Amino acid sequence: MKKEATLKMNERSSISVKKHLPLKIGLFVLFAALCGVILVPFYAIALSSFKPGEELIRYGLNLKFDLSVMSFDNYAYLFTGDHSYFTWFFNSLLLTVVQVALTLIISATVAYGFAAYEFKGKNFLFICVLLIMMVPFEILLLPLYTLIFNLGMMNTYSAIVLPGIASAATIFFFRQYLSGIPKEIIAAGRVDGASEYGIYLRLILPIMKPSFAAMAILNGMNSWNNFLWPFMVLSDERKYTLPIGLKTLLTPYGNNYDLLIVGSFFSIIPIFVLFVAFQKYFIDGMTAGAVKG
Amino acid sequence: MIKRFLYSQKVAPYVFVLPFILVFLIFWVYPLGSSVTMSFQKITLGQEAEWVGLDNYTKLLGDKIFLKAVMNSAVYMLCTLLILIPLPMLLAVLINNKFMWGREFFKSSLFFPALTSVVVAGTIFRLMFGEMDGSLINSFLGLFGIEPVKFLKGQTTGFIALLTLATWRWLGVNMLYFLSGLKSIPDDYYEAASIDGASAWQKFRMITMPLLKPTTIYVLTISIYAGLAMFIESLMIWNGNNSPKNIGLTIVGYLYRQGIEKSNLGYAAAVGIVLLVLAMTINMIQLAFSGLFKKED
Structure with missing residues (x-):
C-alpha cells in the first residue's frame, strides 16, 4: 500500500517530462558511487x-x-585447523537462538498485559519501559557485574540472557502492534468461557505471529553482535561467543591475522544470508521505533 | 482458591507484566541504586566498602584524563549529529524521488554495514586506516601525491577514522528511518504546493522538514545516547583501551578502565553517574526545545 502511495505521488509530481533523463542518470550515478x-x-x-x-x-x-x-590456505585453516572458531560460532548461534526465543515470548506477554488491560499502576510501569530505553546500559555495567559476581553467576549464559529478557524496545513494538487488534476478540473469548491466559495463548499469540519476525531479526542481530557485556561475564575460552573469540585473536604479542580476517568475513555470512532472505523484516525491525513519534 | 485468584480479571494483568517488573527491579533499579551508592564509596570487588562522601566527584572534576574523555565523547557525539542527520535526510529525500532507478537495491546495499558487529567492522577500519603506505586509505591518498598519514596516532586523524566507521555503519540505517518518516507525509501537501508554484527547495523546507520532525527527534535522541556512550568502536580502532595520549578515550572507556582494569569501582561508578546525568540533561533539553512535551500535554 505504501508503494502505491509513493507511485501516486510520483504521477502527480509537477516536474516536466523533459527533465527526467538527466535527473534519473544523476541520481543513479550518485547512489551507485555511494554504494561503491x-x-x-x-x-x-x-x-x-x-x-x-x-x-x-x-x-x-x-x-x-x-x-x-x-x-585458500586461510579457509583450509578455518575449517580444519586447531582452533576454537567453530566452538565460538556455535556458542553464538546457541546464545542467539535462546536469547531471541526467551526475549520474544516474555516481551510479547508483557506487551499484551499493557495493551489488553486497564490496571492500577499501568501508566507508571509503562513510563518505566520508556525510561529503560533512555538510560545508557553502559552505566549499569559495573553494578551489574558486581551483582552477577555476588550471585555466583559469572561465566554463565544466564548472566548474559537474563538482564535483557524483558526488552523495552521489543515490549514497546509489540504493544503498538497489539493496540491495532480489536478488543472484541478478547471479549468474545471471555464469553466462550476461555480463561484470561487461554485468551492470550490461543487467540492473541497466533494473531501476533507476523510481528514476531521483525523483532526476531532485530533481537537476533543485536544478540549475534553483542560484545561488551558477554565479554565481561565470560572468562572460559570454551564459552566465548564469536565477537569475543575474534577479539582475543588480537593480542599484544602478535595478531593471529590468518584466522582473524577469514573468521571475521565468515561471521558476516550467516547474517547476510538471513538479510537477503528476510530483507523486509530486517528493515521493519530496524525502523520499528521511528514509526510513531 | 489460589487458582481463582490468579485467573481473575483483576490479577491477570499483573501476572502478564510481572516479568518486566522483576527484570526492572533486579537489573535496573537495584544496579542503578547501587551505582549511586558506590559513587560515594571507595570500593574494590569482594572487599568492604568505605564511605568517602563526595570525594569521587571532586576528584573527577580535577581529573585531566576524565575531562579528556568527556571532551572526546562530546566531540564525537556532536560530529555524528552533524554528519548522521542532515546527510541521511537528504539521501532519503533523493532516493524517494520517483525517478530513482534501483531503489530497493540501493536501500539494501546502504544497509549492509549495519549487519556487521563493531568488533569485525572496527578491525576492518583499523587495518584500512593503518599507517603503512600500502594500507587502503594511505594508498588512496598516495594517488594524489599525499604522504602516508599515521591516522591512529593523531587526535584529528584518529577521529576521522572513528567518524568514518560511524558514518559507514549508520548512514543506511538513519536513511531508512527518514524514509519511513517520508512515507507518512500525505501526497496532497506536495500537490497543493505544486499548484501554488512552490520550488523543490521550498517544498523540502516548508513541507518535508517540518513533517519529518518526529523522525528527526527520534534519530537525534538515539544518536545523542549512542554518541555519548560510545566505547567499543574506540576499543577496536585502537586495539585496546589505551590510545596514544588517550586521543580515543571515551567516558565509558574511562569507566571501564577505572572499574574493570583498575578495580576502582567507586570512582568508576561516579563516572557512570556523570554520564547518566549528562545524557539525560542533553536529551531533556533537546526534547524541550523540539516541543515534544508541549505536544503531549
Missing part, C-alpha cells in the same frame, strides 16, 4: 581473506588483487 564506497570495506576483507596474515602485517589492508599471494 560503502561496499569497499567488504571487498577489502573478502580479498584479504585469501591472503596470508603476514602480507597484511607488512602491507596493510588494501585492494591489491595479486593472485601470486592469494590462496
Whole structure:
C-alpha cells in the first residue's frame, strides 16, 4: 500500500517530462558511487581473506588483487585447523537462538498485559519501559557485574540472557502492534468461557505471529553482535561467543591475522544470508521505533 | 482458591507484566541504586566498602584524563549529529524521488554495514586506516601525491577514522528511518504546493522538514545516547583501551578502565553517574526545545 502511495505521488509530481533523463542518470550515478564506497570495506576483507596474515602485517589492508599471494590456505585453516572458531560460532548461534526465543515470548506477554488491560499502576510501569530505553546500559555495567559476581553467576549464559529478557524496545513494538487488534476478540473469548491466559495463548499469540519476525531479526542481530557485556561475564575460552573469540585473536604479542580476517568475513555470512532472505523484516525491525513519534 | 485468584480479571494483568517488573527491579533499579551508592564509596570487588562522601566527584572534576574523555565523547557525539542527520535526510529525500532507478537495491546495499558487529567492522577500519603506505586509505591518498598519514596516532586523524566507521555503519540505517518518516507525509501537501508554484527547495523546507520532525527527534535522541556512550568502536580502532595520549578515550572507556582494569569501582561508578546525568540533561533539553512535551500535554 505504501508503494502505491509513493507511485501516486510520483504521477502527480509537477516536474516536466523533459527533465527526467538527466535527473534519473544523476541520481543513479550518485547512489551507485555511494554504494561503491560503502561496499569497499567488504571487498577489502573478502580479498584479504585469501591472503596470508603476514602480507597484511607488512602491507596493510588494501585492494591489491595479486593472485601470486592469494590462496585458500586461510579457509583450509578455518575449517580444519586447531582452533576454537567453530566452538565460538556455535556458542553464538546457541546464545542467539535462546536469547531471541526467551526475549520474544516474555516481551510479547508483557506487551499484551499493557495493551489488553486497564490496571492500577499501568501508566507508571509503562513510563518505566520508556525510561529503560533512555538510560545508557553502559552505566549499569559495573553494578551489574558486581551483582552477577555476588550471585555466583559469572561465566554463565544466564548472566548474559537474563538482564535483557524483558526488552523495552521489543515490549514497546509489540504493544503498538497489539493496540491495532480489536478488543472484541478478547471479549468474545471471555464469553466462550476461555480463561484470561487461554485468551492470550490461543487467540492473541497466533494473531501476533507476523510481528514476531521483525523483532526476531532485530533481537537476533543485536544478540549475534553483542560484545561488551558477554565479554565481561565470560572468562572460559570454551564459552566465548564469536565477537569475543575474534577479539582475543588480537593480542599484544602478535595478531593471529590468518584466522582473524577469514573468521571475521565468515561471521558476516550467516547474517547476510538471513538479510537477503528476510530483507523486509530486517528493515521493519530496524525502523520499528521511528514509526510513531 | 489460589487458582481463582490468579485467573481473575483483576490479577491477570499483573501476572502478564510481572516479568518486566522483576527484570526492572533486579537489573535496573537495584544496579542503578547501587551505582549511586558506590559513587560515594571507595570500593574494590569482594572487599568492604568505605564511605568517602563526595570525594569521587571532586576528584573527577580535577581529573585531566576524565575531562579528556568527556571532551572526546562530546566531540564525537556532536560530529555524528552533524554528519548522521542532515546527510541521511537528504539521501532519503533523493532516493524517494520517483525517478530513482534501483531503489530497493540501493536501500539494501546502504544497509549492509549495519549487519556487521563493531568488533569485525572496527578491525576492518583499523587495518584500512593503518599507517603503512600500502594500507587502503594511505594508498588512496598516495594517488594524489599525499604522504602516508599515521591516522591512529593523531587526535584529528584518529577521529576521522572513528567518524568514518560511524558514518559507514549508520548512514543506511538513519536513511531508512527518514524514509519511513517520508512515507507518512500525505501526497496532497506536495500537490497543493505544486499548484501554488512552490520550488523543490521550498517544498523540502516548508513541507518535508517540518513533517519529518518526529523522525528527526527520534534519530537525534538515539544518536545523542549512542554518541555519548560510545566505547567499543574506540576499543577496536585502537586495539585496546589505551590510545596514544588517550586521543580515543571515551567516558565509558574511562569507566571501564577505572572499574574493570583498575578495580576502582567507586570512582568508576561516579563516572557512570556523570554520564547518566549528562545524557539525560542533553536529551531533556533537546526534547524541550523540539516541543515534544508541549505536544503531549
